[in-house]
Amino acid sequence: MNNKTILQLEGAALFLLTLFSYHTQGFSWWLFAYYFLVPDAALIGYSINNKLGALLYNIFHTKTCPILLYAFAYIQEVPLLTPIAMIWFCHINFDRMLGIGLKEIKGFKFTHLGKIG
Numbered sequence: 001m002n003n004k005t006i007l008q009l010e011g012a013a014l015f016l017l018t019l020f021s022y023h024t025q026g027f028s029w030w031l032f033a034y035y036f037l038v039p040d041a042a043l044i045g046y047s048i049n050n051k052l053g054a055l056l057y058n059i060f061h062t063k064t065c066p067i068l069l070y071a072f073a074y075i076q077e078v079p080l081l082t083p084i085a086m087i088w089f090c091h092i093n094f095d096r097m098l099g100i101g102l103k104e105i106k107g108f109k110f111t112h113l114g115k116i117g
Helices: 003-024 029-035 038-047 050-060 064-075 081-097
Strands: 107-111
Touching: 003 081, 029 081, 038 050, 038 081, 050 107, 064 081
Parallel strands: none
Antiparallel strands: none
């Protein structure tokens, strides 16, 4: 088993765990459907150049951001942000499960998990 496959399995496990947690907390599936693809809006950076596209994509596809949002929601008692943080985390792990990693400056298809396609 290679490293990419291991990271894809990790992504799948975290994706399913987050889905299960989201479900058990009773959050709205409409909200989930609405916000699930929002992190991909960062792809707009590719319309300017690969460097900006990779930068924006990577900022919105690192697990640190939704984890910090979740912590902020908990500490500041802003429960509305909790499902959004979980959806964001779920989206990132869905991408990892599919083998889509953080982008390299070379272009959209080049990721830390290898070339897409």
